[in-house]
Each structure stands twice: as C-alpha cells, then as structure tokens.
Amino acid sequence: MSVQLVEGEAFAWKRTPSSAPEESLRVAQIIEDVRVRKDEALLHWTEQLDGIERVTGMPFDLRVPVTALKDAYEQTPAETIEALRAAAKRIRAYHEAQWPEDFTLYGEHGEQMGMVWRPIRRVGVYAPGGRGAYPSTVLMDVIPAQVAGVSSIALASPPGPDGLPHRDVLAAAHLLGIDEVYRIGGAQAVAAFAYGTQSVLRVDKIVGPGNLYVALAKRQVMGDVGIDSIAGPSEVFIVADEHANPRFVAADMLAQAEHDTEAGAVCVSTSEKLLAAVQVELDRQLTDLPRAQIARAALSRWGALVHVEHLEQAMDILNDVAPEHVELLMDDADAWLPYISRAGAVFLGHYTPEPVGDYYAGSNHVLPTHGSARYASGLGVHDFLRRMSVVAYNRETLRSHAAHIVTLARAESLEAHARAVLVREEENLDGN
Numbered sequence: 192m193s194v195q196l197v198e199g200e201a202f203a204w205k206r207t208p209s210s211a212p213e214e215s216l217r218v219a220q221i222i223e224d225v226r227v228r229k230d231e232a233l234l235h236w237t238e239q240l241d242g243i244e245r246v247t248g249m250p251f252d253l254r255v256p257v258t259a260l261k262d263a264y265e266q267t268p269a270e271t272i273e274a275l276r277a278a279a280k281r282i283r284a285y286h287e288a289q290w291p292e293d294f295t296l297y298g299e300h301g302e303q304m305g306m307v308w309r310p311i312r313r314v315g316v317y318a319p320g321g322r323g324a325y326p327s328t329v330l331m332d333v334i335p336a337q338v339a340g341v342s343s344i345a346l347a348s349p350p351g352p353d354g355l356p357h358r359d360v361l362a363a364a365h366l367l368g369i370d371e372v373y374r375i376g377g378a379q380a381v382a383a384f385a386y387g388t389q390s391v392l393r394v395d396k397i398v399g400p401g402n403l404y405v406a407l408a409k410r411q412v413m414g415d416v417g418i419d420s421i422a423g424p425s426e427v428f429i430v431a432d433e434h435a436n437p438r439f440v441a442a443d444m445l446a447q448a449e450h451d452t453e454a455g456a457v458c459v460s461t462s463e464k465l466l467a468a469v470q471v472e473l474d475r476q477l478t479d480l481p482r483a484q485i486a487r488a489a490l491s492r493w494g495a496l497v498h499v500e501h502l503e504q505a506m507d508i509l510n511d512v513a514p515e516h517v518e519l520l521m522d523d524a525d526a527w528l529p530y531i532s533r534a535g536a537v538f539l540g541h542y543t544p545e546p547v548g549d550y551y552a553g554s555n556h557v558l559p560t561h562g563s564a565r566y567a568s569g570l571g572v573h574d575f576l577r578r579m580s581v582v583a584y585n586r587e588t589l590r591s592h593a594a595h596i597v598t599l600a601r602a603e604s605l606e607a608h609a610r611a612v613l614v615r616e617e618e619n620l621d622g623n
C-alpha cells in the first residue's frame with residue numbers, strides 16, 4: 192500500500208466532525224428517535240446497528256444483569272484480570288495525584304473568597320465495542336470518576352453476537368465495582384444517557400471515547416448534558432529524526448490505524464530516507480496484521496508521510512493539527528517538549544510507544560481528537576468535578592466595599608442590586 196508522501200507546506204489534515212455531514216444527519220435522527228420513543232427506539236437501533244435479535248414476546252432487558260457481570264469476571268482468563276488489576280492500580284495512582292486543592296483568600300476587611308470542588312452526581316461512561324473490545328477504556332473512564340467521588344456511575348457498551356457487551360468489558364466493570372451496565376452503543380447510548388428512557392436514568396455528564404457516530408452524538412447533545420471532549424477515532428502524529436528506527440515508526444502508525452477505518456497516523460521527518468523506509472516497513476508489517484484491512488483503509492485516507500526542511504516546521508504543523516497523540520521518536524525528545532502546546536498526550540523518546548499510555552503507564556487514554564486538543568484535554572479527575580466559588584462578607588467588609596458596588600450597579604442601571612447593599616448600610620446606620 193502507498194501512504195501519501197507530501198511536503199510540509201502542502202500537508203492539510205482536515206479531520207473536522209463537520210466533514211461528515213451524512214453521518215451527522217443520521218446521528219441527529221437516532222438522537223431524536225430516542226428522545227421521543229425512548230426504550231422502543233433503543234431496541235430498534237440496537238437491532239438495526241448491533242444485530243441483536245429480539246425474541247418476539249420476550250422482554251429484552253437493556254440493563255445487563257449483575258449475575259452476567261460476575262459470570263464474565265469468572266470466565267475471563269486470570270492473566271487478563273491480573274493485568275487489568277495492575278493497570279488499574281497505576282491509573283488510580285496517577286489520577287489521585289490530580290485532585291485539585293480548595294483555596295480561601297482572606298481580604299483586608301475580613302472577607303473570605305474561596306473555591307471548593309464537588310463531584311458531579313451522576314455520569315454515564317462509554318466503552319466502545321463495535322469493531323473490538325475495550326476493557327482498558329472501562330478503567331480509564333471509571334477510575335477518575337471514582338477518584339473524584341462520583342456517587343452514581345453507569346456504563347454503556349454495545350452488545351456483541353451473544354447480546355452482551357464483550358466479556359472482558361463486563362469483567363473490568365465488575366472488577367471496579369460497577370453494576371449499572373447497559374448493552375447499548377453508538378449514538379443511541381449517548382442519547383439515552385443525555386435524555387433518559389424508561390430503562391436508563393439520565394446522567395449529568397457523558398464521558399468516554401467512541402467511533403465517529405459516538406463522537407458526533409456527544410457533540411450534538413452537548414449543552415443538554417455535559418461531555419468530556421470529542422474523543423473520536425484515534426490519531427497519532429509522530430515526529431521522527433534521522434536516527435529513528437523505521438520499524439518503530441511503522442509499528443506505531445499501525446497501532447493507531449488498526450483501531451478504525453477513520454483513524455489517522457502521520458509521520459513527519461526531516462529525513463526523506465527515513466520516510467521511504469517507513470513506507471516499506473508499513474507494507475511489510477501489514478502482511479500479517481490481523482486488522483490489516485482496517486489499518487489499510489485508515490492509512491489510505493488519514494495516513495501521511497510528511498517531509499519537512501527543519502524540525503521547527505514539524506512542530507508548527509503539529510500545533511496546527513492539535514493531534515490526539517504525539518510521539519517524538521528523537522534522540523533529544525525532551526528538548527522539544529517546550530515547543531508543543533496543542534496535543535492530547537505526548538510520548539517522549541524511542542522507547543515510549545503510544546500503547547504504553549493506552550494500557551499501562553497510568554495516564555488516561557481518553558483523549559481529544561479531530562483538532563479538539565486546541566481547547567480540550569484528556570480525561571481526568573477534573574472532568575468529574577465542579578468548581579464552586581464561596582464568598583463570605585461581614586458588616587465591616589460590606590460597608591467598606593459598598594460605594595464601589597453601588598456605583599457599578601447604577602452604571603448598569605440595576606438599582607435593586609445597589610439597594611441590596613444599601614439596605615444593609617441603613618441597618619448599620621440604625622444600629623440594628
């Protein structure tokens with residue numbers, strides 16, 4: 192296969208959700224249907240898109256029975272459980288370090304201005320399951336919510352041929368003590384969380400990654416419900432110097448490309464020789480890759496080998512693209528970190544392949560895609576918390592600030608605002 196080889200100035204990576212108008216319309220249709228017909232629509236779309244078959248006359252429970260979670264856990268190989276447990280421990284430690292501090296400032300007249308953090312009450316987390324199974328995503332979604340102290344966590348993941356989400360997804364949920372699990376996926380799951388149905392209680396915020404349909408759906412319900420970020424089809428942007436190993440580069444591009452036909456993988460280098468070698472390596476490694484068909488489709492659309500004159504140019508392109516993952520396969524990777532301002536996560540050096548972040552390092556793998564790293568960050572404890580400001584005045588503070596407050600209120604022609612202060616001044620004058 193041949194990945195497009197381009198010069199830096201000619202490279203444009205238009206991965207915006209608005210570049211998918213047909214899919215956006217379909218998603219809007221599904222969301223509206225779930226809003227109106229609720230469970231009946233969930234069943235309809237689950238049949239249509241995930242291929243479950245309802246036995247006529249038999250109730251189909253959208254919620255996964257708790258016994259199925261326990262059974263899945265017991266049937267999952269011990270080594271998988273052990274790896275999930277070890278990863279969970281690292282993820283928890285990384286996220287516990289993120290808890291932000293409350294603070295209080297004390298003013299000169301005794302006033303207090305503080306900020307306190309409170310957990311969101313109920314969240315819906317999504318673990319993808321269309322083309323594969325993502326038990327690792329269950330860990331990434333749920334652990335920061337638990338660290339934040341969210342009291343109600345519901346998980347949705349699409350059903351497979353047996354009518355249930357993937358066994359290992361259920362096992363991961365059980366391992367974390369999550370028992371509210373729904374067998375629904377895609378836009379219909381997002382709509383159910385956003386608006387509620389007879390079976391699914393609506394949530395305050397939806398988090399988690401998914402394919403284009405999931406990403407578009409989150410975008411469309413945003414505002415009626417909170418969302419984390421547009422965490423859609425995976426992306427990797429590799430900057431490689433002339434010492435980079437083309438086998439490593441190709442392997443890391445394929446590691447993202449195998450996720451989805453919509454995934455993206457780019458390598459930028461000053462070395463034309465390296466880029467040519469990566470091209471050869473991609474072909475070689477694709478020959479026995481189980482998901483080669485998906486990876487090929489992704490690379491033909493969203494793959495590129497980009498030649499630049501100097502590494503500063505590579506950094507400029509990177510910051511314009513604002514990719515989900517950046518890998519710096521460079522001898523002096525640390526030295527280039529200060530140049531990067533817009534990316535979901537950065538992996539430094541020849542021996543930090545991105546999958547260490549997917550599974551094990553402890554950092555979160557739910558990350559902004561489609562350029563949304565311009566303004567959004569990866570999932571973390573802060574996504575499950577709200578800030579509240581807290582202000583406390585006493586009589587003396589109010590008296591000393593009154594003139595300015597009244598002046599500003601009257602400048603805005605809001606006399607009642609001014610009086611809310613003045614009425615307390617009068618009380619002071621009365622000596623009451």
Ligand SMILES: NC(=O)c1ccc[n+]([C@@H]2O[C@H](COP(=O)([O-])OP(=O)(O)OC[C@H]3O[C@@H](n4cnc5c(N)ncnc54)[C@H](O)[C@@H]3O)[C@@H](O)[C@H]2O)c1
Pocket residue numbers: 217240241318319320321322323325328349375376377378379400401402403404405421422423424425450451453454515556557558559560
């Ligand atoms: N950015 C991140 O943080 C991150 C992390 C992990 C995974 N991912 C991405 O998650 C995605 C997983 O995708 P997946 O497909 O395996 O699982 P998924 O669960 O995201 O999507 C499956 C659902 O898509 C819906 N769907 C499929 N075809 C449809 C159609 N034609 N019309 C309407 N809806 C349709 C179905 O409802 C189905 O349940 C990949 O793109 C992967 O790259 C991203």
Ligand SMILES: N[C@H](CO)Cc1c[nH]c[nH+]1
Pocket residue numbers: 325327328424425426447515549556557558
């Ligand atoms: N690379 C994905 C985020 O784009 C996360 C993941 C989960 N499992 C494997 N990979």
Ligand SMILES: [Zn+2]
Pocket residue numbers: 425446447450546549
């Ligand atoms: Zn991955």
